[in-house]
Amino acid sequence: MTAKAQWRQLLQDIHSDQADYRQLQLALEQQFSAALAHDAAALSWHADRIGQLVAQLQQRRLRREQLARQLLAGNVGRKPSLTALFALLPEPARLRCQQQWQALQELAADCKRLNERNGQLLLNQHECYQRVLFGESDTYAAP
Template identity: 40%
Template sequence: MNRRDAYRRLLAGISADLAAYAGLEELLEQQFHALLAHDAKTLQALGARIETLVADLDLRRAERVELAAALGAGEPPRPVERLLEVLPPATREAALQAWRTLETRLQQCRRRNTRNCELLMGQHARLIQLNGGESDTYAPA
């Protein structure tokens, strides 16, 4: 693969991830509402969709790491940004903006996922307590 093709794949992956993270953010929001409603059936369906989407995101992340290495990005921090900075001005600005937006969406998804996890764990702990169990039976020592 030549450099031009590698850059095309890199930019296409960023674009695909932008759409995927927007979808993931929506799924995580739906998951939150399903958790609040204790809707197990919806949670199961959402979990499957989230798992598939995250697997796709992880494949593209792995490809991005390989492409960055092949293009000589060097070591972290910010290898992708260093690669994008050498593009022609118009392409560079659009690519850097897309990359920054992707990083923002990733952080938003992480926050939503953490929120959902904390809600689920709290619900689980309360159910155990209501059933007469100990909420910290499996807590780390």
């Protein structure tokens, strides 16, 4: 693959990741709603969808790392990162790429926040069900 094709793939993957992170945001919001509604079937469906999206994102992340290593191969002393890679670009292209990368990082951070919120809700619900089914674990019982 030529350097030009590698750059094209890298930028295409960033755009694809942005689209998938938006889909992930939606799936996480829907998962939250399903958890609030105690809809087990919808929770399962959304978990599968979230898993698919995460797998796609992971696959592109690995490819992005590989492309960065390849594109930076001739630049001794540069750690393979997109920041280092974008630094090689002329000003207008560098700024556009940095903006796209920043937007992707913001989407990823929001999905992380949503995932943590959903996980906390599911954990709280699980603990509540455990107390209902099995009683308080630290309830004092007189001898």
